[in-house]
Amino acid sequence: MHRPPMPDAEAALADELSAVRPDLSAAYAAGLPGARAAVLTRLWRALAHEPMPWIARRETGADGLTLHLTDGRRLHGPRADPYATAAYVTDVTVDDGSYERSYDRPALLMTALAVPHAPAFAAELDDSVASLALSRANQPAADREPVADWEWEQRVVDGHPYHPNCRSRPGFSVAEQLAYGPEHRPVVELALASVDDCLVRGEWPKWLRDEDRFLIPVHPWQAAHVLRLPPQEVVPAHPLMSLRTLALPDGPHVKTALSTRLTSSVRDISVYSIETSATVSAFAEDMAARTDGLLHVTRTLGAVTAHSPDLAAVLRESPEVYARPGERVLPVAALASTELPRSPSWLADFTRLALGVCLRLLDLGVALEAHGQNLLVVLSATGAPVRLVYRDLADIRVSPARLGRHGIPAPALSGRIVTDDETTLRRKMFGSLIGGTLGATAGSSAVLREALETVVRDLPRTPDLAALLDEPLPTKALTLMRLSPETPGDIWAWLPNPLVSP
Template sequence: MDRMDRVDFKPTVFPQLTAGDMDEAADAYAAAPLLNCLLRELAEPTPEPGVHRLRADGRMLRVRGTRRPVEPEVYTGGAWHRLTHRELVAFAAEELRRSTGAANSELPAEMTDSRDVVAALLRVRAGATPPEDPYLRSEQSLITGHPYHPAPKTRGGGPVGGWLPYAPEAYTRFPLELLAVREDTVVEEGDTRALDTLGRAPAGYRLLPAHPWQLTLTGAGRAIRDAFADGRLLRLGPTARPFWPTAAVRTLYAPEDDLFVKFSLDVRITNDIRRLWRHDLLKVRATDAATAAAFAAQDRPAAWLSDRGYRTADFAFEELAVLVRDGLRDHLVPGATPLLAAALVEGFDGNPLDRLTEPSAWWAAYLRQVVPPVLEAFARHGVVVEAHLQNTLVAVDAAGTPVQALFRDAEGVKLLPGVTRAAGWERLVYCLIVNHLAELAALLAERFPGTDPWPAVRRELHRRGADHGLPEIAALLSSPTVPGKTNLLLRWTRADGADARYVPLPNPLAGF
């Protein structure tokens, strides 16, 4: 390492988003999560600040910043060479081939598409007005997205005009396409009455709202085309009111109706084609009921947003499925404002973290709201909530202090003994500790130098472990490692999106 230049490393600062440097900004936004994946899954740190050794061939990769690394450089020919985003994608693909022995042409294309999506979003946002509602603003704020995914913003590689009108990050809202499906072909389970308030169906038909992008993607298929032709399916026009896409893209919210609806979307977003798969729909009511019961039994303000029913057509069961989710008003404590937890990390106008001058009281309040309900659901009910950043809403009072946590998405919930207790606990630790709390802790440590957020996490876990008799807590607090999901390797090896695999990461909770 003697021949390598030494540099001073400072916290990540992305370029200013002026007209002249949109491409540079897009490169920085897109490089950060890809670099996070490379460093987590394929590299090891060296004693040199910011320098990492790639395991497959020993090459050296240097970055600036820690939480959101930028400015990647590779050491070759006796000097450091800066990598453009295109070169970084090629570098990552070469390292993956050497590490796995497998080839993959899809993922590099997704990485490039993700970067191009970010560039398009930055151009649109420069002249767009964000929503006034702080909740909607938080849902539509995520330009980086998943900080440990190689292509967090890919939109299927299609033309910009195909996806941009439906992109939450572009501050969009739009009406749904309202269909009528003949009654004898309707398939539904649970409480879907909210769908019937969106319009009026002809006699003998039921309303079936559709995401306009999904209808474009699948409407030319034979099953749907034939259903329109023979009258099993009718077009009624757009809904009277618009819906706002949330961070999940395919889940939309109508504030006036306080209604969430979730659709199939035949586009790969992060690890999955985001279709409402038949096997998931057939079990969602049982999973949701168990989760709702686990939260209802708790003596705290935490809430579960129930996926209370779905409706579809038997001739296009997955393509036209729509899931109805609880709204916010009946669950929120009085006077509280819900905010997407992922937005607290990424930043948005109205972020309560921007008001802090000292984080300890705020952080303690946050932990009190978020950690206990997840642990209690596991300990007393065998429910593994997928409490990652995009599935968690944190409601704050007028001062910005967390007063409630709300969780969502029954599709990601696991139930014991459907999964083993060990597998369930591993997933809980990854979602809650690594994906969620570690991101906020890193942000607080970056914003408030000298602050260590982890003792407070340790105290909260220790307290709740004693409350619920969870032996896993003591093991977690003494373990040298915690599980980090390997999204880069999962996508490169074309693993199923639900097939979580983990790499051991240093445990920030240990060593106190």
Template sequence: MTEQQRICRRIMDACLREDVRQIRSQGRSLERDGQLWLELDHLGTPLRLPVAECDYMQPLRATASHWFYRSEGQWRQESGHRAWLGRLMAGLEPDEQALYQSYMEEADAAVEQGELCRQSFAEQAEELAYFGTNWGERLLHADQLASFLDHPYYPTARAKFGFSREQLRAYAPEFAPVFELNWLALPAARVTLTGPLPDWWPDVEQVGLAASLAHSHVLLPVHPLTWQQLGPMPADALPAPETFLPVVPTLSVRTLALKDHPTEHLKVPLDMATLGQKNIRLIKPSTLYDGHWFAQCLTRLEQQDERLQGRYRHVDESVAGHLGDDKLYAFLLRRYPEFEPDETLVPVAALCSPLPDGRPYIAGLLTQQGGLGLEDWWQQYCALMAEVHLRLWLKYGIALESNQQNAVLSITPNQPLSLVMKDNDAARLWPTRFNHACPELADQLDELKDARILVDDELALGQMFTTITLQLDLAAVLEGLAEQGWLNREAGYRVLRLSLRRELDALHREGLDTRLAEALLFNAEHQYVKYLLQSGSLLSKQGSGAADINKFYGLSGPNFLRGDT
């Protein structure tokens, strides 16, 4: 399958999943000669798509990267993402069509960059087969491998929209480049620092500025790509003539591992869009404070709750800086805790990533460690995720946006699995439940900056658990390993159901209210599904009505947890 065909089919699947232009709800299914078809009559030209029934994330999925349209009494074949999007935008208002036109460009970028990344994977096969000698090297290795695997649900996540081919090679994790940061000197009185800067932070002379500025100015790091696109700089800002601090991009692209200080990562604004063109990867200063609030809160819960002790650690995100409310001039310093020499940190996004020999990353790692088998690992992993996230939801009223990039698994031979948490600035918290469980922390809720974090009822927690922890971190991993032939799909789902069931029963025995969780996870016919394509690209904010484009849901996914547990 060519990259063009693959991206087109992913877009068609996403449109079916999210019922874009009501193609699923207004279409009619019919079977001819053993093939199931979805016929559409409401888009101007009659269309016919080859589909198959599905019990994961959507009731119908595309079985090909082409379709047929009716013309002059005959069905004619058509293919290509531009043609598909052109069919969907028929009859829309000009401003709505403009969103589809813009998304065509994103899809073009996904095809072009996908081809480049395939070439890069082949070119680096020898290096990619090597896991590394310490946890820092192994984490970068896992991040790079994860960057070659597309997001499970957003069809053009491959596109780093805003990157040229040259910039992709220079700054994207697929290519493992090493580069230095630019620096901007600002009057110290205008910069807010939340903690002392580390010893390795440059002084003004190291970046080519006058020594006389040392006591009056603060240096803020700027990504080279953002540096190239800066417009008029803030008043009194002095651009440093020299770069400093070699870094390597991680999976998030804007978070950079320090080459000479592997336990520390630096997150900086990046003028790039991912998961939709409205998702610009700048840094809103308020998120620096909200992320630190949750880091402190989650650390405290782990220390005082026996059932959570040893199940996770949170990175230190106490040091950050920003220039007022400007999203272009900010940074977050992320310090990882001490790790064992043979410990490996793996973002969930890397678990299914193919190694050069064809094995998924997790299978290769477990073989190298010589400990757990894949089936035993899956049991432990399901139990860990259920115990941590169901407990946070049902006891403390917290749901974390622990997507595949932020959810990091710690794997050490002969030790239980655990999690390393980071970047929890977009969680959801239900004060009613949190205040009951943690009355001593109730007053601290006023410190949260983003009003969207606090929710009025429990449903928002269930939606986030379902669409992030359950679907992204668990089901997508199982589906990936099953598709590659490394786990039995039915057996894997039995393990997942049993893990969730056991934890719900344990929480119920503690006297906690598990009714909504029971209903959403086991009794409902459909699951909530995050409509990423519509909210991120095809709909305006007014069209979706979502306060947060990353939390726009439809109740349309078949519930793969229903069944004998």
């Protein structure tokens, strides 16, 4: 095993932690091997399935998977289950024909590969491992079930189930991670920036107005590092899964701009999304009403921007408003933190609900980005999945042609949200729901296959279902996208379809 000194981010975080939270230092150090394996497993999945231009071919044998690089080197590791969520990759071997080295640290493996843009991505991987170890080190014993919606959100410790940058937080100090990361359970004080010239959609509440001026909630990281705001009036809030979205004391959620890269994207709020927010919200509410009560959409209550993606905010309903007495509503990503007996029958029921609703909407003309953060499930008192809630409408896709076939007027929208391209629509929904939500909930190809086989035979035979049954499944090539900064937009990979693959 090739074991050079601790990578920079791991060591730097350890040094900072010894100064700000020395009580966590031992748990952090103990958690590093598990965090490395978790990130390395995600990276190996990407190398096994994404269309890397420097991988010539892949060869599966009895002893695992071998990747043949275009420069003649070979990488060897275990077989890669594209839907596995457990950390099962502890090292990957690089063979250059004369010497073999095994790497247990994803950043060092990426550095050794020396492919285009590897150094920058290696730094992100390094940061992801360190931040993940910190997140795991600061967890209390789960002595009670969450009560408030934000408590469910804060149980998601490991971040994205398939992205190697699952916990990458560049630009955040250790103190800031502890102060703002939802898994660390802080109360965050949002600054209220007073602005007189704003674009507003919906109703901006009176408590966020100062006579003729608007008060825009600003994340404290944004206030300190981007806007350089002087001390402001503040309001306390609880951070949710996305870190930049928080639950306010009186219930609504507020999405704030956060101009740093978390996982994949810079989390500002475009002026376009503010301009279209009220129209998209009203349209999505109407479409949800066509699902026989099986789907609710959190309404956008108000949205405001100071004509800048760096200073904007969106207020929307809490998903809790759609839970009846005795029910719980939680992000699908938080299911892994529950004590629910997720039996094959439970997973089949959830798959039937989620896939049925999303296929119905896709047929009507709306492709949801139904990943585990945007999609929430309402559970009965006994834990049965009974309804869905969807939030954050900025990245749905709407097909005027499909809407027209069903006699539904198209909303007055333009820009990226509107498309009639069949491939784009199916990628949006299948890639997020099956390649993300259902795959991660199942946790393996075999379990996912069983759930899908149980469900699909009873679903209406639409062209979209036919594509699902017969074609490989799309997923965003998240790692290739990070290694391709010169390529705008999404890059896609194709995963083995558990319904058609042995």
